[in-house]
Amino acid sequence: MDKFLVTGGTRLKGQVTVSGAKNAALPILAASLLADGPSTISGVPDLADVRNMSDLLGDLGATVQRDGDGGVRINVEDEGQSHAIYDRVRKMRASICVLGPLLAKRRKARVAMPGGCAIGSRPVNLHVRGLRALGAEIELDGGDIVASARKLTGASIFLGGPFGATVLGTGNVMMAATLAQGQTVIESAACEPEIADLAAYLNAMGARISGAGTPRVVIDGVKELTGAEHTVIPDRIEAGTFMIAAAITNGEVRLSNTNLDHMLAVVDKLREVGVDVEADGGGAVVSAARRIEPTDATTQPYPGFPTDLQAQLMALLCLADGNSVITEKIFPDRFLHVAELLRMGANIRKEGPTAIVTGVRHLIGAPVMASDLRASAALVLAGLVARGETTIARVYHIDRGYERIEEKLAALGAEIRRISE
Numbered sequence: 001m002d003k004f005l006v007t008g009g010t011r012l013k014g015q016v017t018v019s020g021a022k023n024a025a026l027p028i029l030a031a032s033l034l035a036d037g038p039s040t041i042s043g044v045p046d047l048a049d050v051r052n053m054s055d056l057l058g059d060l061g062a063t064v065q066r067d068g069d070g071g072v073r074i075n076v077e078d079e080g081q082s083h084a085i086y087d088r089v090r091k092m093r094a095s096i097c098v099l100g101p102l103l104a105k106r107r108k109a110r111v112a113m114p115g116g117c118a119i120g121s122r123p124v125n126l127h128v129r130g131l132r133a134l135g136a137e138i139e140l141d142g143g144d145i146v147a148s149a150r151k152l153t154g155a156s157i158f159l160g161g162p163f164g165a166t167v168l169g170t171g172n173v174m175m176a177a178t179l180a181q182g183q184t185v186i187e188s189a190a191c192e193p194e195i196a197d198l199a200a201y202l203n204a205m206g207a208r209i210s211g212a213g214t215p216r217v218v219i220d221g222v223k224e225l226t227g228a229e230h231t232v233i234p235d236r237i238e239a240g241t242f243m244i245a246a247a248i249t250n251g252e253v254r255l256s257n258t259n260l261d262h263m264l265a266v267v268d269k270l271r272e273v274g275v276d277v278e279a280d281g282g283g284a285v286v287s288a289a290r291r292i293e294p295t296d297a298t299t300q301p302y303p304g305f306p307t308d309l310q311a312q313l314m315a316l317l318c319l320a321d322g323n324s325v326i327t328e329k330i331f332p333d334r335f336l337h338v339a340e341l342l343r344m345g346a347n348i349r350k351e352g353p354t355a356i357v358t359g360v361r362h363l364i365g366a367p368v369m370a371s372d373l374r375a376s377a378a379l380v381l382a383g384l385v386a387r388g389e390t391t392i393a394r395v396y397h398i399d400r401g402y403e404r405i406e407e408k409l410a411a412l413g414a415e416i417r418r419i420s421e
């Protein structure tokens with residue numbers, strides 16, 4: 001298992017290109033199962049999760065070819081196998097987004113039920129409720145979700161849950177509804193830009209979707225979808241991580257391939273704590289010349305502050321000049337980074353879904369362990385500014401969602417190395 005060795009203390013300076021969005025690319029790749037004919041997707045990040053999705057699509061009869069430049073060509077050649085096995089799903093929860101396309105195109109699907117994960121319990125009841133509303137029969141058998149439908153029929157579906165909208169649940173129902181008979185209306189749909197990007201791809205394939213990116217999505221079913229070309233949107237979470245990297249090191253970083261319109265809550269929060277964020281062509285310049293101010297932050301569904309940047313923001317606030325309060329409203333248990341940040345000298349007290357972060361003058365390098373993707377990113381950020389050396393074990397978590405993060409950070413002047421064991 002690889003480790004990162006980070007020596008803190010360098011101000012990051014230079015330019016970084018943000019990759020295509022993992023959380024748009026994964027459902028978009030899955031949506032290709034709906035097409036008759038090949039699709040070409042550009043801007044697909046080279047990540048462990050994307051390789052997992054490609055392998056899963058291979059299991060399901062698609063050929064997936066990657067060029068060296070972020071392009072992926074997908075063609076479904078055999079529709080005989082509709083079982084997403086547990087061994088794939090347990091490695092990547094986003095495997096659940098083949099459920100809607102398989103059901104719509106092949107009228108049957110067997111997808112292993114994803115378990116919980118490090119960030120907490122992750123049910124799929126809303127996915128199931130939405131697909132049932134379209135006429136699917138769904139049962140659980142041997143740990144698998146077994147779905148079938150003689151035909152799918154448009155319906156009005158409320159998809160809100162106790163923690164708000166569901167991103168992949170909205171994606172699954174939207175994908176299934178593209179080939180249903182008649183009109184589907186999803187109320188309380190997830191508004192994330194990744195959902196709007198998925199809809200843009202589906203529309204390029206011949207689907208008739210309007211309202212994606214708002215809480216009310218309307219889908220008029222069509223008879224068939226063809227392959228299409230599409231470019232994935234920039235990864236707003238990777239962009240936010242590099243913005244925080246610039247801020248935490250008092251550096252100055254220019255980000256290209258960054259859509260600030262997708263990051264209003266993040267930019268607003270960073271400016272509030274004293275980070276300078278300037279739009280710059282198709283990107284942004286981010287710098288911080290002084291000590292960070294404390295703040296209160298609550299994660300919320302888009303357009304609120306994203307849960308996927310909560311850990312990284314916490315790393316930054318560990319060094320703020322006062323007390324901050326971070327409340328997690330999407331995944332109330334997503335705080336595994338707290339114990340590791342404490343090992344680096346942070347002062348954090350957790351109370352249920354809230355963490356009270358008292359800024360300290362310095363973090364101190366230590367051996368720490370990555371526990372999930374975004375928690376790992378937070379530890380790398382903390383390591384960049386900590387005194388001395390930080391070793392971060394189990395970086396396979398970070399490889400799931402950040403493309404060559406150590407190379408990108410090193411190009412900005414960070415002292416970071418991968419150690420393969």
Ligand code: EPU
Pocket residue numbers: 022023024026094121122123124125126127128161162163164165166167168169190307308330331373374401
């Ligand atoms: N929920 C339910 N029932 C469901 C589905 C979700 O109660 O059927 C709850 C969840 O437990 C959670 C909330 O609804 O409390 C939101 O979960 P959501 O379904 O939106 O999460 P997801 O679609 O499984 C995606 C991202 C996550 C990101 C969340 C929230 C992908 C592949 N994953 O997950 O990304 O944290 O939305 O924005 O798009 C990451 O990239 O590190 C990551 C975890």
